[in-house]
Amino acid sequence: MISPDLGDWADLPFFDRDWPRLQAAIAVETRLILPPEDQRFAALSRCQPDATRVVILGQDPYPTPGHANGLAFSVAEGVKLPPSLKNIFREMKDDLGRAPASGDLSPWADQGVLLLNTALSVPAGVKNGHASLGWRRLTEEVMARLSDRPRAFVLWGAPAQSFRRFVTGDGHLFLESPHPSPLSAYRGFFGSRPFSRVNTWLDGRGETPVDWA
Template sequence: MPLTPPAAWTHLPFFKDTLPAITTKLAGEQRLILPPERQIFAALDACSPDTTRVVILGQDPYPTPGHAHGLAFSVEPGVALPRSLKNIYQEMAEDLGTAPTTGDLRSWAAQGVLLLNSALTVPAGEANAHKNLGWSKLTEQVLTELSTKPRAFVLWGNHAQGFVPHIHGKHHFILKTAHPSPLSARRGFFGSRPFSKVNAWLKANGDTEINWTDA
């Protein structure tokens, strides 16, 4: 069955030029593909171009069945916190004094935080296996689309920072640090205070702060 593009983003060339080939490849997969089909575009369904205020780029969905639900770094309610998300919350507690107890970040998305992975699918148990499927073209086009007015872009790690050329304009807030993964968090993620910095930028631009701790 063809994937249904998110309504507010269907004007992007990706959905006509690239998605059909991806859909064909997914249809031929013998492996279990995550997240479930209805959640593949969940991040873009939750945040239209008009409502997006902050972008956090991830790499690909969690490869464990029942964990990923279409939002980068987020997990379904009741799932134990993945290691990167634990580190994100540890930094948030240092930055803001508290952190959520659940890993479900849909409350962030509801406030205009686009939690976008650069690959929207992954075979179960095979992290990063769909990195060359073509999804990155969507990420590039989304970032270009969102460059039309000042926004905050949170880019954790080299992979996310590789998309900087697709962010145009000079008035954005672009935060680049190490990734929150246990392999790199102590090389510049811890102590970076991304949440208060994004909120300070939003406030300085006359916008409402994000309630990060209410997840």
Template sequence: MLDDARPQGWADLPFFTTDWPAIDAALARETRQILPPRSQVFAALDLCPPDAVQVVILGQDPYPTPGHAHGLAFSAAPDVRPLPRSLSNIYKEMQDDLGACPPNADLRFWARQGVLLLNTVLTVPAGEAHGHKDLGWQRLADQVLARLQDRPRAFLLWGKPAQKIARTIDAPHLKIETAHPSPLSARRGFFGSRPFSRTNAWLSEQGHTPINWTTPEAP
């Protein structure tokens, strides 16, 4: 196990002592291509140390298409075209909610503002969605959410899996629970939920800077 794989700010979570060695060993035995690349497995946590997190968006597992996943839930490499279908629906809702959306699939500029885009499973075999769901990754998400209950934060919980893992989150946090943005469910309550403007209104009420959801910062 490489200790330097542990994301700063989160490295003291019990997961990295009790679970990560076995997961790391299982990944080393894997004969299939693993996504995202090893250096990006903990990218969401690397970009958002606990004190910086203002908003949490939970995903399920990385995109299984090589070249898409780069370690943040729903985000993809900036050159990915067409957009992944769930992300396309997220942008449709954002366009209706805010009147604009980002120019490409790369959401790292959200993360740099304190939006933790955390998948509950952090790896996937290429071409096999949910192929690593039984490795034990979910315990990391449990511990991350427990760490983040120390002060009010916003939680955007899209779909029943995210809502189940965040079931202990309650006031004074903001919880926005809707259907998942997948093409299979987006019309069952995700569209029209206006999560981005609602989150920004709540952040403003808390005295925090609203998230710039639409416009990546200049290089």
């Protein structure tokens, strides 16, 4: 059953065409699946299409139990920062001079930042374990839906950047760099200053900048 919290996202074709099959596949899993079911669509529930101003694409949820909360790169309150999020906050401090005290990024979502993973589930301990399950179609449709007016798209790493082609129309801001993972952050993520660049773009459009910290 589709969560009623999907709001205006619920009419995406994915939920009629693809979600029943994915839901059935997840239901027969004998492994622990993360994040918990009630948080699986948290990114969409928390940031509706008309409210979305910025999109940050992740890959899949953290595979460590107790970490993923349904928002890309975010962790539950009080959880030690995973390496990628630690690097995101390091870049933010270099860029803005400060970073959040907590790894819970829900305040970003409440300001119109869609924190979407390209897979919304993962078996515990198996990174990318559901990458080929069929979630990709949802990301494609979300990106297409958000083409209706200019938005900022922050695409870290090649998997996220592969979805740029689903964004049509003019006036968007695209910020592409390596992923903040320790394996790639030194190849160009550090020094990319995405947070100030997004805010400069928003300010130029007469919109309120994001209070990232």
